[in-house]
Amino acid sequence: MSRILTVDDSRAVRMIVAKQVRELGYEVEEAEDGVLGLAQTEETKFDLIILDVTMPNLDGPGMLSQLRERGDDTPVLMLTSESKRSIVAGLMKLGITDYILKPFKPEELRAKILKALKKEGAAPAAAEAAAVEAAPPPAPSASEVVPAGAARADAGGAKPFFDVLVIDDMENVQKRLRQFLPEHLTLAGALNAQSGLTMCRERVFRVILIDSEMPDVNTASLVKSLRLLQPSAALVLLSLRTTNNAAGEARDMGLDTVVYKPFTSEGVEEFLSKYFDNQELVVKEDDLIRVAAFKGREERLPGYFMRVSSLAAKTLDEIAAACFAEAIVDVSRIPAQSAKPAALIIELGEHARKVGIELRIVGSPEVVQLLRQYAETAGMAVFNTVEQARGAAA
């Protein structure tokens, strides 16, 4: 376990540092000036020293200098209210590892301790837990529409993660979108550009939807700032259907796509299929495609079939690319209602023919019964199990 020494004449600072170090899962010892600090370094080998500059008896630079003179190269993190460049330059010459200006945020201290100990990204369990605890997701404001227990901390534990941010001055927009989104997706909303930018400084988003017509907002400038703050997020323009060439406008601003208002289930499904992981809907095992069951509200059913169709077609391409002559599609768990399953099977059959592979369908008795109702699928051989389908193929 790493051992850290904090040297500071302020008891309060030593206590804060010690608390953070312990929460990271490391051992900590304290000294109130350079003389006592040096004495402790003679008795114990530390992995890191967190050192103040101005102290009675022997100051930080004095202690650091003596430490180096006797050949001790323990990493030193300066924690000080001193910001004169000449003094810091002198400390850098003495080989400090990093620098923190007081007053400081606990997250900065923790991050720099881990960096100095070269344990970035490999923090002990206690460190991760502490980091998440120290940065809880901010309490949702009136404009936020998040599901219970929503926000998650990102990998570094520093910023809470949200799936979607909507920046739109109309409050109803985020409420309506919330109704269309699956429950597991987290959504935050900002009613103006400023609060959207603030949220982007504090959180990590996967997709950001930006209204194209906010009063007194230059959308292109806003997009530029959002790109700087959230380089990994997909940025999407929110636009009215009647807007001329919204797609072109989005492209000019370097946005990924357009979602049109008012929302439709097809529009939102397309958006979801583009930005959120749909792979669980269609799972491939060699030449077998398993289609997952539908979960959710009935109005989302058309979107489910649309996404399954698109994902299964892509998976058929992969199977063809791997040189399989046949593919088995297991649709036994899809809902057997309306004409959608038949339409799906017909589409997949056509796609399989295009890519030159034979299709075998596995379905539940309900699906079989449904397929018999349509001319295009009535004569189709549907197997009860995957094994039966494989046997037929052999």
Add this chain to the structure above:
Amino acid sequence: MSVAGAPAHDQSKLVEQLEAIIAKKIANDQLVIPALPAVAARCVALLKNPDFSTREVSSILESDPILAAKLLKLANSAAFGGRNSVTSISQAVTRLGASHVKSLIVESSARKLFESNDRRIAEANSRLWTHSVAVAVVARDLTAITGGGEPETAYLAGLLHDVGKPIVASILLDVERALQDMRKRTVWLNDQEWIEVIQRTHRKVGVPLGVRWELPDMVLKTVRDCEEYDNGDRVSASNIVRFANALVKQEGLYVGPVNKDDNDALVMIGKSLLGLDDGAIKRGMAGLAAVRKQAT
């Protein structure tokens, strides 16, 4: 700029004399500080009023075709582009807003200060302008990342933080020519000394210029001191410009010698002062590639 073989004693005396000349001119209020061009000055005055008349500003801007063309170009650029092209100055002013119009006017006026008929000075000023633009771009983007105020103010502060330098360069050129005309001296400054005089005096010249141009306080603060951070206002535009200046120097985009130890210290302090991690800094510096490209 340089004369080889001059005794070192003469040279250091000359540096001191030139510094004294500039200091005396400033003290006696004899320094000719360039005024903001008339069109720019009238527009900036009008734009101070939050309820300014777009028509009035536009009609003044139309009298300067170069400025008007720049304004239209900016309004139709990708950064501001709307659905339709802007074809009139009043549309451009409406699209850009007072802050961006003012910035463009000041930037355009400042750019003129960096022009010179003297080839040597024009060359040095061109590199100096590239440095200023680089600091401006990084400061603007870091301001957007930190939320430390208006990115446009940080851009202007970055652009003008060294604005006294071309003026001092031009004063030195005048002195050199005067001495040559009088055949009083054959020894002149070498490159290093020339830069030394400029570095030691430019802030004293830049500040009165900023006052005369009625630049925002935050910009003036940066012109006055770009060497030490102000702990009292951590994430301020002037601190961000100081940090950007140090980063840009580390990247080698600078004219003159850089004290590496001091500069590295400024970067280390700035990271903590502004609460920026390496990822944020990398994003803030992404715009440098375009500045370099434009410079070449």
